[in-house]
Amino acid sequence: MTNQDKILMDKIVQLKQEKSVYIIAHYYQRAEIQDIADFVGDSYAMAVAARNSPLDTILVAGVDFMAESAAILCPGKTVLSPEPMATCPMANSIKADDVLKFKAKYPNSIIVSYVNTPAEIKAVTDICCTSSNAAKILEKLPENARIYFIPDQNLAINVSNKLGRIVNFYDSYCPIHNALTKASMVKLKEQHPEAEVLVHPECKPEVVKLADYVGSTAGIINYISNSDHDSFIIATECGILHPIQQANPDKKLILASEEMICPNMKSITLDKILYSLENLTTIITVPEDIRIPAARALKKMIDYAS
Numbered sequence: 001m002t003n004q005d006k007i008l009m010d011k012i013v014q015l016k017q018e019k020s021v022y023i024i025a026h027y028y029q030r031a032e033i034q035d036i037a038d039f040v041g042d043s044y045a046m047a048v049a050a051r052n053s054p055l056d057t058i059l060v061a062g063v064d065f066m067a068e069s070a071a072i073l074c075p076g077k078t079v080l081s082p083e084p085m086a087t088c089p090m091a092n093s094i095k096a097d098d099v100l101k102f103k104a105k106y107p108n109s110i111i112v113s114y115v116n117t118p119a120e121i122k123a124v125t126d127i128c129c130t131s132s133n134a135a136k137i138l139e140k141l142p143e144n145a146r147i148y149f150i151p152d153q154n155l156a157i158n159v160s161n162k163l164g165r166i167v168n169f170y171d172s173y174c175p176i177h178n179a180l181t182k183a184s185m186v187k188l189k190e191q192h193p194e195a196e197v198l199v200h201p202e203c204k205p206e207v208v209k210l211a212d213y214v215g216s217t218a219g220i221i222n223y224i225s226n227s228d229h230d231s232f233i234i235a236t237e238c239g240i241l242h243p244i245q246q247a248n249p250d251k252k253l254i255l256a257s258e259e260m261i262c263p264n265m266k267s268i269t270l271d272k273i274l275y276s277l278e279n280l281t282t283i284i285t286v287p288e289d290i291r292i293p294a295a296r297a298l299k300k301m302i303d304y305a306s
């Protein structure tokens with residue numbers, strides 16, 4: 001962390017107090033951004049934290065669908081994004097028409113959408129899920145229901161394998177997690193036989209099969225904090241190393257690939273957060289005809305997962 005970072009962080013901390021802004025950040029954010037946030041979590045915890053925010057203005061340090069989720073769940077609050085162009089290619093890969101066509105073909109199907117989707121997709125969804133609660137939610141759906149899981153094929157297949165349940169899925173993926181190969185993981189395991197392997201379910205199924213533990217970012221953090229092991233190979237975005245190392249300074253963390261960096265998450269910087277606080281921009285809103293059905297799908301997820 002540079003001196004300039006520290007100056008910016010001090011300014012942000014002072015300004016967020018003066019302007020009563022609650023900052024929520026994702027674990028994939030830069031370390032210095034996690035350090036100035038009031039709450040850091042995975043996308044599920046961020047949605048709940050936004051809903052429970054003690055302040056009326058929320059700044060979301062994460063990609064666009066995360067700020068949208070906060071706006072969907074908190075219609076009476078002001079939601080700010082420090083970088084509205086920070087987006088998720090997987091979330092943008094599916095269109096509402098794709099979902100409506102499936103629904104028209106199978107009217108009794110249940111549309112389960114990962115929270116990594118735009119508001120328009122959530123609005124045509126029956127229930128949302130995150131990587132931390134996807135299995136729990138699918139388990140609660142009727143056994144004979146036809147499920148259309150969108151948009152992450154890896155998460156869909158991994159949950160399907162875990163539950164032994166057939167799901168239809170859309171063929172998209174996170175480019176960061178999907179790029180991790182079985183061959184590179186096998187090699188890493190050979191180099192570090194003492195390390196436990198922890199894998200995010202957005203990775204390919206053949207990579208997930210090599211894991212000692214499969215879970216969301218929050219799940220991986222909890223696993224390490226509660227483990228007697230000393231070293232871990234971690235297969236998810238590099239931002240997660242910061243909270244783990246803070247909570248477990250003596251443990252050895254090996255990132256599965258140096259390329260596991262999400263450029264969209266990292267496009268948010270301290271400068272942009274400071275600008276956002278100074279000018280109270282960019283305000284994220286969702287039209288009511290989309291917000292109301294999208295909120296229904298998100299609230300259903302929170303109810304089913306809690």
Ligand code: SF4
Binds near residue numbers: 089
């Ligand atoms: S890590 Fe993957 S899923 Fe998450 S925002 Fe980046 S591209 Fe999207």
